[in-house]
Amino acid sequence: MLERRAAKRSQVDDADAIASIAKALAHPARVKIIAFLVSRPGCIGGDIVDEVGLAQSTVSEHLRILKASGLVVGAIERPRICYSLDPSILAPLQALIGRVAAHGGPRDAPCWPSSDGCLPKGTDQ
Amino acid sequence: MLERRAAKRSQVDDADAIASIAKALAHPARVKIIAFLVSRPGCIGGDIVDEVGLAQSTVSEHLRILKASGLVVGAIERPRICYSLDPSILAPLQALIGRVAAHGGPRDAPCWPSSDGCLPKGTDQ
């Protein structure tokens, strides 16, 4: 019980972290950037601009957001900058998704609010 | 190999879909809701309101967003509504994360730019 509470607490505490990670992925341009970086290790910024099809300043802003999230790290290797990924940042989000996936398919039996399955609002009764 | 490329292309084409899924998870309240639904199969809306600590109307709005994303499905079982999860929606996002994770840490990415693009570090510049 205490463990469950603790686990749940950590989950809740992770909510902000998970949300911020998801936020970093919550835009098609950023998803494209990530996919591009996965497919081409050590690619160059200019290529990313071509890939996503937005203005250079806009792409730079998306890269800034991704770097702020920690998912993308910019390795400055003049004359150009090579970006790379830090997958470890994704762990909490991946864990949540894993839990959901393990949770089962589209819920078989929703619940009955009767005494057993669904806990009625308030305390257990 | 052809399959890999096809999968990769579908990933990129799915950028919008992945982004919209991520968007559904891009708010702490919604993450809490998901975590809560995972931990309590067939829970009740009122409990969710207590859990996230926001106004009922705000929680309802977050639930609407989650339902619109397809991740949460509301099974109407009066007198109350029991929500449940559809994990299959997460597949594209999970796949992307898996690809990033398989990509390796940030250590191997930096490279030397050259006229042919980025060459792995260690290559003669």
Place this chain on the structure above:
DNA sequence: TCGTTATATCGTCCATCGACGATTTTCGAT
């Protein structure tokens, strides 16, 4: 029927996001 309870919707306010062009910065190259 009427009242209670749970959920959804509406209207509004303020904050943040996303896009762009213009500008600045920062290097290597000439």
Place this chain on the structure above:
DNA sequence: ATCGAAAATCGTCGATGGACGATATAACGA
């Protein structure tokens, strides 16, 4: 020392998001 290319930053604008209270809706029980 200056030029040029690549990236970051700035300023602005319209769009969207998130919060809330108030209100509407729906089903059950008395």
